[in-house]
Amino acid sequence: MSIIDLTSMAEPEGEAQKKINDIIKGLQEDIPHDCYQCGKCTSGCEAFILTELEPHKVMALSKSGFIDELLNSGEIWTCVTCLKCKERCPQDLAPVDVIFAVKNIAVSSGKQIDSGYSNMLQAVLGTGFIQSPKEVVDRENNAVTRDDMGLPKIKGPEEMPKLQQVLMKAATETLR
Amino acid sequence: MEKIGLYLGCLIPTEQYAYELAIREVLPELGTELVDIEGPACCGAPLRHINLSLTMYLSARNIALFEKEGLDILAPCPYCHQAISEAKDVLDKNPTLKEKVNSYLKEEGLEYKGKVKHYHLLDLLHDEIGTEVIKEHIKEPLEGLNIAAHYGCHLIRPNDIPRPDDSENPQKLETLLKTIGAESDYYNEKLDCCGAHILLNEQESALTKTGQKLEAVQNHGFDGMTTMCPWGQRMFDTKQDSAGQTVGASLNIPVIYYIQLLGLAMGKEPEALGLHLNKSPVDKLGSKEED
Numbered sequence: 001m002s003i004i005d006l007t008s009m010a011e012p013e014g015e016a017q018k019k020i021n022d023i024i025k026g027l028q029e030d031i032p033h034d035c036y037q038c039g040k041c042t043s044g045c046e047a048f049i050l051t052e053l054e055p056h057k058v059m060a061l062s063k064s065g066f067i068d069e070l071l072n073s074g075e076i077w078t079c080v081t082c083l084k085c086k087e088r089c090p091q092d093l094a095p096v097d098v099i100f101a102v103k104n105i106a107v108s109s110g111k112q113i114d115s116g117y118s119n120m121l122q123a124v125l126g127t128g129f130i131q132s133p134k135e136v137v138d139r140e141n142n143a144v145t146r147d148d149m150g151l152p153k154i155k156g157p158e159e160m161p162k163l164q165q166v167l168m169k170a171a172t173e174t175l176r
Numbered sequence: 177m178e179k180i181g182l183y184l185g186c187l188i189p190t191e192q193y194a195y196e197l198a199i200r201e202v203l204p205e206l207g208t209e210l211v212d213i214e215g216p217a218c219c220g221a222p223l224r225h226i227n228l229s230l231t232m233y234l235s236a237r238n239i240a241l242f243e244k245e246g247l248d249i250l251a252p253c254p255y256c257h258q259a260i261s262e263a264k265d266v267l268d269k270n271p272t273l274k275e276k277v278n279s280y281l282k283e284e285g286l287e288y289k290g291k292v293k294h295y296h297l298l299d300l301l302h303d304e305i306g307t308e309v310i311k312e313h314i315k316e317p318l319e320g321l322n323i324a325a326h327y328g329c330h331l332i333r334p335n336d337i338p339r340p341d342d343s344e345n346p347q348k349l350e351t352l353l354k355t356i357g358a359e360s361d362y363y364n365e366k367l368d369c370c371g372a373h374i375l376l377n378e379q380e381s382a383l384t385k386t387g388q389k390l391e392a393v394q395n396h397g398f399d400g401m402t403t404m405c406p407w408g409q410r411m412f413d414t415k416q417d418s419a420g421q422t423v424g425a426s427l428n429i430p431v432i433y434y435i436q437l438l439g440l441a442m443g444k445e446p447e448a449l450g451l452h453l454n455k456s457p458v459d460k461l462g463s464k465e466e467d
């Protein structure tokens with residue numbers, strides 16, 4: 001693949017950046033613009049040590065408009081959200097938020113995501129929480145529940161259908 | 177602090193029962209009455225991967241519910257606490273956005289004003305209740321124990337929104353450990369992440385992170401590790417065996433919520449603090465102490 005192929009595959013720089021900036025506005029300055037590729041984010045990245053994730057590359061790719069490249073890489077899903085990149089960037093940028101934005105774009109453009117994430121969303125839309133109270137086992141292997149331990153009933157959202165409706169609407173907006 | 181609204185989020189009330197038991201057991205005795213309110217849902221942080229607007233709405237909504245009751249918020253989960261901090265930070269700086277979020281909240285009969293304060297256990301204990309008051313309640317100081325502090329990434333980062341302790345050199349947990357008679361050495365891996373957030377989709381990498389940190393703590397010679405995060409506790413305690421298998425280490429290190437340790441030092445019954453629910457060998461802490 002030549003450099004010409006690569007550039008023609010990129011979305012026009014402005015559009016790609018706009019998509020990402022739209023999602024993360026309020027959380028940080030406009031992205032990639034100010035990233036000078038110092039690599040500090042990657043040097044402390046908790047995922048980099050184990051996986052292929054290189055946050056400075058995420059910034060470079062989004063700066064040059066290679067959104068598809070990012071959307072199709074499994075790496076964005078290996079960020080452990082330790083937030084060290086956001087804390088340490090000398091330019092006050094947040095690769096972690098760019099990664100979230102790219103994941104959000106992957107979801108809204110119908111890309112296949114791990115079923116764990118979609119299950120969590122379903123659970124929140126259904127009950128308000130990511131999971132329902134579980135029966136756990138103690139060190140002696142006895143099963144125990146909230147009731148057994150005298151913990152009070154969880155008083156979640158009273159009107160789930162209403163909350164669900166509002167959430168569906170909020171999801172289409174940029175609340176940032 | 178006389179009265180505070182308890183916001184438990186998702187993980188604590190659905191499986192990390194020891195944390196909830198110990199919080200309910202210890203805080204009232206330190207003079208803080210906990211109030212449960214109706215209506216809060218998920219903080220939205222786990223949904224960031226899917227849609228950041230959902231996170232914002234859910235956190236604004238939770239804050240609004242406590243505001244309606246005129247209660248400050250105690251969020252003992254760093255992930256929830258950070259989502260609340262971020263929502264407040266963004267909304268309070270941006271009136272137009274606040275108006276927009278409020279137009280949605282109105283459909284649920286709620287309004288975000290940004291007037292209530294929110295705390296995690298770390299700042300509630302260290303800054304509000306204070307080490308002097310805690311000391312007055314200590315009956316059985318945990319002398320002779322050297323405990324590794326694990327804060328949890330979301331509790332200390334990012335500093336600018338702000339967080340309850342410093343991002344690069346947090347010390348409040350160590351201070352709280354010393355307050356109850358224990359030691360807490362520095363160790364190089366102190367700020368390392370537990371891996372919890374990729375457990376869903378990258379199980380092996382997640383457990384490798386967990387195992388590596390536990391191995392470091394064990395090799396340092398600590399008697400145990402303490403956490404203030406249900407996600408971290410779940411990795412280091414509940415999943416310690418699988419983490420050990422993943423990194424090929426034989427791990428046998430007690431991992432305990434700080435609030436459980438505090439309860440023990442206050443002379444509380446282990447069962448009332450949910451100690452039977454910890455999977456790691458927390459019994460070892462007691463025997464070491466008596467040595």
Ligand code: SF4
Binds near residue numbers: 036091
């Ligand atoms: S630390 Fe900041 S400026 Fe440096 S490469 Fe990463 S995002 Fe760019």
Ligand code: SF4
Binds near residue numbers: 045046080082099
């Ligand atoms: S938040 Fe994600 S990208 Fe940033 S340093 Fe941590 S693991 Fe790496």
